[in-house]
Amino acid sequence: MSDRLEWPAGRDKDAALIIRTDYEDEHAWSAVKEALLMTWGEENDFEPYVHIVDDPKWAGITPAQALSEASAHAEGRGVAYLADRASMRGTPVTLLALSLLTREQCESDEEFEAYGGTFRVVPYGIHEMNANLTTGVAQATLHGEGPQMRGGEREMNGEPACWELLPGLGVGPIRFGMSPAEVAEALQVSEPHGRAGGPYAQEDFADGLKVFYDEGKLACVAMDAVTGPQVFLAGFALAGRDPEEAHQHLLDHAAEHGNCLAYTPDGSLALTDLGLLLRVQQIGDVMLSRPLFVIEEWLESEYYCARGHLPLEGAPLTHGRDENL
Structure with missing residues (x-):
């Protein structure tokens, strides 16, 4: 790949590196750029600082190929953002954040799993x-310690970007x-939307x-795959991941820690003793993981879990405030 691609050189490395990899829709790309170039901050008083690579040579490049190219040019422990097919078609606009950390740079598989990907x-x-x-916060910000990719807007609005x-x-x-x-008091709001x-x-x-209640008491909390707070299980981010990858992580965690497994009729996987249920959510053309946190009584109940009566069971895979859930 190095013989036909030239990794962006000579740029200010303090600028966020944006690489366009989809070239099918110029109108959609204009919308992505418009979103990238909007001012940001608590009072929208900061100008974006980005370096955009808009070169058809990058068309169709996969994250693995981009990581390989970055590694060949000693671009380690940074982040690149790919404007891919899902960026052009999804609502809201999202980019694929790619950690440039390679396995060879890590001391263990666990470190790479936590900070790569x-x-x-x-x-x-x-x-x-x-x-x-760029101001010295550790690489861990990629996956959860401090303001991060999925949580910047919540941190700016005074809400936590990462929930325990x-x-x-x-x-x-x-x-x-x-x-x-x-619940409203805990979330520091006067009432729900x-x-x-x-x-x-x-x-x-x-x-x-x-959130969902059983006889007036909180029984279930459902996160959004993209806009909701991030939650971690053994260093693994549960929201916004490839569903197969997230599913496998839960299986591996259960095998290691002896968690109780259960499946709902739609194939979603739960660790019942942790109160964790992993569903999928469609964002544009992409399916992403979406965690729900449920009282153990529901997950161990034949009526709620085995027969498919949990919240959001069979809900249409759509995104946004107008979801018919």
Whole structure:
């Protein structure tokens, strides 16, 4: 590949590196660039600092090929953002953030798994993440410590970019058994964005966060694959990942730690003792992982789990506030 591609050289490495890899729709590319060049920050008072590579030689390049090319040019421990086919067709606009860390640079498979790999990121999250990387924040910001690719907008709005999984208790600032008023207080809002009917009392909050109640007590928390807070399991980001990769991580974790496994009728996998259920969500043409955190009683119930009566069961795979869930 090196004989036909030239890795971007001579650029300011403080600038976020954006590489266009899809060339089928110029109108869509214009929309992506417009999103990338918007001001950002708590008061939208920061100008974006990006280096955009718009060269058809990069058309169709895969993340693995881009990583190989970066490694050949000693581009380590940075991040490149690929404007790929999903970027041009998805709503909202996301780019594929690619860690330029290779396995050879890591001391263990665990380090590479935690700090390598890819995520999808909204444009304004790129600027927050890149600012932290260039000011000395550790490579760990790629996958979860501090402002990161999926969480820049929430960090700027005062909400956490990364939530902690508390098995059996809840996730982030909210706990199972809370009342609707207690959930709103924990999220530091006066009320939810909306409420939905159906078999559960459902409330929708910012960033695609949905909560469900059983007899007035919190029983389930559902994250959005792209815009929701990030949650980690043994260093692995659960939201916004390739579903097969995320599924395998849960199986490996269960094998190592002896977790109890369960499958729902749609093929989603749960670690029942952790209260974790992994579903998929369609973003444009891409399927991404979406975690739900559920009370153990529901996951161990034949009615709720085995017979497919959990929240979002059979919901259409769409994205946005108008989801018919």
